[in-house]
Amino acid sequence: MKVAAEQLAQHLEGGLRPLYVVSGDEPLGVTEAVDAIRVAARQRGYSEREVYNVERGFNWQRLRASSQSLSLFSSLRLVEVNIPSGKPGVDGSKALQEYAGDLPPDTVTLITLPRIEKRDQGAWFKVLEDTGAMVQIWPVETEKLPAWIGRRLAAQQQQADSEALEFIANQVEGNLLAAHQEIRKLGLLYPPGRLSLEHIRDAVLNVSRFDAFQLGDAMLAGDAPRTARVLEGLKAEGVEPVALLGVIIWLLRAALKVKTAQSQGMDLTAAFGQAKIWGDRQNLMRQALGRLSLKRLQAALLKMAEIDKINKGLAQGESWLELSRLCLGLARAQPARSKSLAP
Numbered sequence: 519m520k521v522a523a524e525q526l527a528q529h530l531e532g533g534l535r536p537l538y539v540v541s542g543d544e545p546l547g548v549t550e551a552v553d554a555i556r557v558a559a560r561q562r563g564y565s566e567r568e569v570y571n572v573e574r575g576f577n578w579q580r581l582r583a584s585s586q587s588l589s590l591f592s593s594l595r596l597v598e599v600n601i602p603s604g605k606p607g608v609d610g611s612k613a614l615q616e617y618a619g620d621l622p623p624d625t626v627t628l629i630t631l632p633r634i635e636k637r638d639q640g641a642w643f644k645v646l647e648d649t650g651a652m653v654q655i656w657p658v659e660t661e662k663l664p665a666w667i668g669r670r671l672a673a674q675q676q677q678a679d680s681e682a683l684e685f686i687a688n689q690v691e692g693n694l695l696a697a698h699q700e701i702r703k704l705g706l707l708y709p710p711g712r713l714s715l716e717h718i719r720d721a722v723l724n725v726s727r728f729d730a731f732q733l734g735d736a737m738l739a740g741d742a743p744r745t746a747r748v749l750e751g752l753k754a755e756g757v758e759p760v761a762l763l764g765v766i767i768w769l770l771r772a773a774l775k776v777k778t779a780q781s782q783g784m785d786l787t788a789a790f791g792q793a794k795i796w797g798d799r800q801n802l803m804r805q806a807l808g809r810l811s812l813k814r815l816q817a818a819l820l821k822m823a824e825i826d827k828i829n830k831g832l833a834q835g836e837s838w839l840e841l842s843r844l845c846l847g848l849a850r851a852q853p854a855r856s857k858s859l860a861p
Contacts, residue, residue: 521651526551530558535651536621541604541631542655543798546694551653552630559596559626566595572606574787578613585622597627602797604632611642618649658694663687666694670701675710682715689722730765737849738769738802740809745849749842759837760829766845767822773806774815781812809851818848 521529540551570581584597606614614629621627627650634643646652658666664683671678678686690696700722704713707721733752736744752762772793779789790800810818825840827833 519651520647521653523547523551523653523655526554526653529651530554534558534562534564534626536625537618537627537629537646537650538653539629539631539646539650540653540655541634543633544655544657544694546698547655548630551655552628555626555628556596559628562594564594564596564626567598568595569598570600572599572601572603572610574791576610578606578609581613581617585617585620594624595626597622597625599627599629601629601631604634604638606642611640614642615645618645621649658692660687660692663690663692663697667697667701670698671704671713674701674705676704676708676713677711678713678718679715682713682718685715685718686722730762733762733845734765734769735799735802737766737845738773738799738806740805740849740851742846742849745845746842749845753838758829759825759841762841763822763826763829766841767819770815770819770822773803773810774812774819776803777807777810777812777815780807806848809853810848814848814851818844 519535538555540548540555542548568584570576570584581599601610617627629646629650633654639647664680664687667683667686668678686697686700690700704718704721708717729752733745733748736748772795775793776786776789776795779792780786784792786804790796790803795803821840821844824833824835825837825844828835828837828840
């Protein structure tokens with residue numbers, strides 16, 4: 519059974535199903551859906567909560583044992599199974615199918631997954647989809663973001679014209695979490711009613727739009743135009759390069775560590791774990807590793823050391839210029855072309 523995210527609240531008012539699956543890569547939407555299910559369960563007396571985070575080496579016998587055990591503290595419980603990778607493996611696939619085939623009584627089970635592409639939807643996913651309520655969270659398309667913002671404002675009894683909604687959408691650059699924060703802020707700053715563009719400009723622009731991680735992520739993704747925009751935004755906001763160096767150096771060191779481990783034959787997943795690279799940043803790092811050679815990463819770290827000396831007055835130069843050149847150079851870097859063999 520599929521439940522649209524927009525219809526989840528109405529669905530929950532009609533009662534709870536024993537199994538829910540929330541799947542998607544949009545953090546705000548996933549968080550809101552999961553929270554809504556938790557609140558509905560708590561309101562109906564599901565006061566005991568068990569949480570299983572499926573990471574590498576997870577013992578699926580724990581879930582099997584949970585399905586066969588009775589609640590220790592109350593008659594109703596909520597069991598949460600978080601699978602960040604979206605890949606339960608052979609044992610996990612079997613365990614999930616067995617669990618869904620014989621759901622424990624007096625229990626609501628909530629399984630959280632990233633977005634699972636059609637080609638990766640194995641038998642286990644089909645069983646979950648057929649047995650439970652499947653809530654798939656999709657990103658809001660750029661052209662639909664102003665309308666999405668308008669609905670969120672209406673929910674807190676505020677309205678704005680199309681120009682103002684477009685302004686907010688442009689400022690948050692498609693980031694729903696950022697849009698959510700701006701909307702909440704408008705609710706705190708202004709009373710219910712119509713908001714003028716001036717009100718919104720004052721509220722939205724009175725906050726830093728960019729940070730060092732946004733710069734690093736754009737650089738890793740090879741998105742040179744966005745890297746340039748973030749650099750310009752940070753400079754315009756008066757951010758000093760010294761505030762950015764720590765994050766950029768950390769990302770470059772992690773990339774170098776993974777690249778070195780990879781060149782020595784280490785499995786990429788294990789290398790990510792060793793370098794403490796988790797979640798969505800793994801995908802960005804994969805893109806960067808495909809473009810940046812070991813030699814280039816080493817040279818970038820040496821350059822960062824030079825920029826640090828400039829900041830400390832130990833070397834000549836303009837730190838913003840050097841940092842911009844480095845970040846844009848890394849963003850624009852392309853994989854080295856392999857030389858063809860002469861016939």
